[in-house]
Every structure is written in C-alpha cells, then in structure tokens.
Amino acid sequence: MNIILLGPPGAGKGTQAKLLEQKRGMVQLSTGDMLRSHVKAGDELGQKAKAIMDAGQLVPDDLMIAMISTRIDQPDARKGFILDGFPRTTPQAEALDRMLAEKGLQLDAVIEMKVDEPELIRRVAGRYTCAKCGAGFHDLLNPPKKAGVCDTCGSTEFVRRPDDNAETVKGRLDVFRKQTAPILPYYRDKGVLESVDGMAAIDEVERQIEALLKAH
Numbered sequence: 325m326n327i328i329l330l331g332p333p334g335a336g337k338g339t340q341a342k343l344l345e346q347k348r349g350m351v352q353l354s355t356g357d358m359l360r361s362h363v364k365a366g367d368e369l370g371q372k373a374k375a376i377m378d379a380g381q382l383v384p385d386d387l388m389i390a391m392i393s394t395r396i397d398q399p400d401a402r403k404g405f406i407l408d409g410f411p412r413t414t415p416q417a418e419a420l421d422r423m424l425a426e427k428g429l430q431l432d433a434v435i436e437m438k439v440d441e442p443e444l445i446r447r448v449a450g451r452y453t454c455a456k457c458g459a460g461f462h463d464l465l466n467p468p469k470k471a472g473v474c475d476t477c478g479s480t481e482f483v484r485r486p487d488d489n490a491e492t493v494k495g496r497l498d499v500f501r502k503q504t505a506p507i508l509p510y511y512r513d514k515g516v517l518e519s520v521d522g523m524a525a526i527d528e529v530e531r532q533i534e535a536l537l538k539a540h
Contacts, residue, residue: 385413
C-alpha cells in the first residue's frame with residue numbers, strides 16, 4: 325500500500341511510520357532524508373539540490389518529485405511506501421499523482437492525524453531523544469524508567485531539538501494550517517482522505533490506522 329501521513333509537527337507521524345515499516349514492510353519516505361542522501365552521494369539530483377540550497381532557495385517541486393520517483397523505484401519500496409512531510413501544497417499533490425500514475429501506481433489512503441493544539445504543544449515541548457540510539461522520551465509523558473538512563477541502550481546522553489519549545493511549536497502549527505491543511509479538500513474530493521485521533525495512545529493510533537488500511 326502507498327499512503328501519506330498528514331499532520332502537524334509532533335502529531336506522531338514518524339512513530340506510526342516506523343510501526344508500519346515493522347509490521348507491513350512498507351518504507352518511510354522522508355523528503356529531508358532523501359535530500360541529504362542525494363547531496364551526500366553527489367549525484368545529479370544531489371548536485372542540483374545543493375546548488376539551490378546553497379543559494380538560500382527552496383528546492384523546487386519538480387526536483388522533489390524526481391527524488392521521490394527515484395526512491396520508490398528501489399526494491400525495498402515494492403511493499404508500499406509512507407510519505408511524511410510531502411506533499412505540502414496542492415500543486416505538489418497534483419504533481420505526485422501524475423508521477424505515480426506514470427508508474428501505474430496510486431495512493432491508497434491519505435491519513436490525517438488530528439490533534440488538539442494546546443495538548444500538542446505540551447507534548448512536543450517536553451520531548452527529547454537518546455544521543456546514541458535515537459530512542460524518544462518526554463519529560464512528563466514518557467520519561468526513562470531509570471532517570472537519566474536510556475531504556476534502549478543504557479546511554480546517559482540525551483539531546484533536545486532547539487525548535488522543540490512552545491513558541492516555535494505554535495509557529496509551526498500556524499504554518500501547517502496555512503500551507504498544508506488546504507490540501508485536505510484535494511484528497512477528500514478524490515475519496516482517499518481518512519482521519520485518526522492523533523492524540524490517542526500510540527497503540528490506539530496504530531490500531532486505528534491498521535483498521536483504515538484493512539478497509540482499503
């Protein structure tokens with residue numbers, strides 16, 4: 325299956341994508357990761373993207389679509405993919421549909437993870453990760469079982485994203501409402517838009533997503 329997870333920063337898209345990778349063998353496609361990979365490889369797409377970013381400009385839609393196209397041609401994407409962070413605009417959504425149609429593919433579902441904004445701000449502002457293995461924690465919602473020690477690898481070093489604070493989160497939510505939320509009607513009109521309660525417990529959100537995928 326090929327799906328998009330939609331929702332503001334902190335909604336849990338990355339967590340649910342990892343669960344789908346483990347359970348269904350799908351692959352998560354992060355446009356940020358793809359950009360970094362191509363730039364590091366120094367291939368044609370990477371060189372074009374680097375030149376644009378070095379000039380302080382946004383990577384154009386056609387280049388992002390080309391990167392996604394290259395990525396989903398790889399063998400590990402045959403069981404399906406999960407797009408997270410793309411598309412953000414209606415023109416991007418239209419371009420994605422055209423590219424998939426050329427490959428004989430389509431999106432099976434676009435899943436919106438609905439959130440309560442005040443609670444989301446509290447959730448994001450307290451999160452941090454293990455510096456060694458990347459395991460996620462939260463000051464209030466998910467602290468390590470032993471204070472200061474990673475449950476997964478035992479490391480005692482943790483990091484916080486500098487933009488995981490209340491004011492920055494409010495700004496990111498505002499950007500999401502203005503730029504990305506308008507694509508919801510596009511997918512609703514195509515009959516592929518679904519929604520889940522992004523504020524529910526992780527296993528409950530997973531159950532809701534799995535039920536939707538089975539229905540499709």
